[in-house]
């Protein structure tokens with residue numbers, strides 16, 4: 001089973017740039033690659049910040065661009081989204097207690113989609129209600145391999161202007177909820193607009209880079225009172241993830257969507273190399 005993940009699309013960031021806004025071009029080319037590439041995708045996860053302002057028009061535009069997908073799409077809210085408009089554009093999305101969080105099970109893998117939105121706040125949130133929902137979900141399926149998607153990474157990444165504070169309550173609450181649940185194979189996030197990998201309570205935690213422009217890799221301390229001219233946003237290529245589940249293990253791949261060229265193909269010239277690689281397998 002192949003689960004594609006696109007995150008931080010930010011449709012509506014530059015609506016006056018006609019006829020095609022930059023973020024829409026990046027979204028369209030990423031989606032085209034997922035659909036037309038060699039890997040038969042079983043589902044697509046949109047892990048938040050689908051839009052830039054959470055408005056109806058941007059959500060409707062996003063949903064229209066996804067209308068021809070030959071696989072199911074699972075949307076999630078990010079801090080730039082609004083629950084109301086996400087549900088208007090994607091009315092089949094489940095909710096509970098006013099939050100857009102839900103779980104599905106496919107081919108023996110449980111997939112949990114969390115809601116870390118607090119309207120008006122840039123950073124993440126994970127209130128007691130959401131903690132209780134997640135705890136009940138994890139307690140109910142202790143032996144089912146589980147993959148968690150959430151928009152905000154509940155960790156400090158070292159990119160100061162994007163980071164949460166140290167040990168914010170919502171992060172500690174989330175950490176306690178997942179600690180000790182050995183069925184969780186991985187947590188995949190968005191929001192940071194950069195590839196990043198770490199762990200939380202021994203659980204692998206990764207950020208899929210954005211479809212929209214990326215956040216510059218600059219790990220120096222940053223002073224909110226002193227603009228120092230550093231790079232903040234770059235045109236590094238849009239990227240998506242493919243999470244491959246074979247019934248035993250979960251492996252994650254990333255592909256950049258850019259004007260790249262193929263340097264080698266599987267032809268007779270390269271067949272001896274492929275054959276020798278197979279021959280040494282035990």
Ligand SMILES: [Fe+2]
Pocket residue numbers: 008010049078080191192193
């Ligand atoms: Fe974002």
Ligand SMILES: [Fe+2]
Pocket residue numbers: 049078079080151190191192
């Ligand atoms: Fe975000």
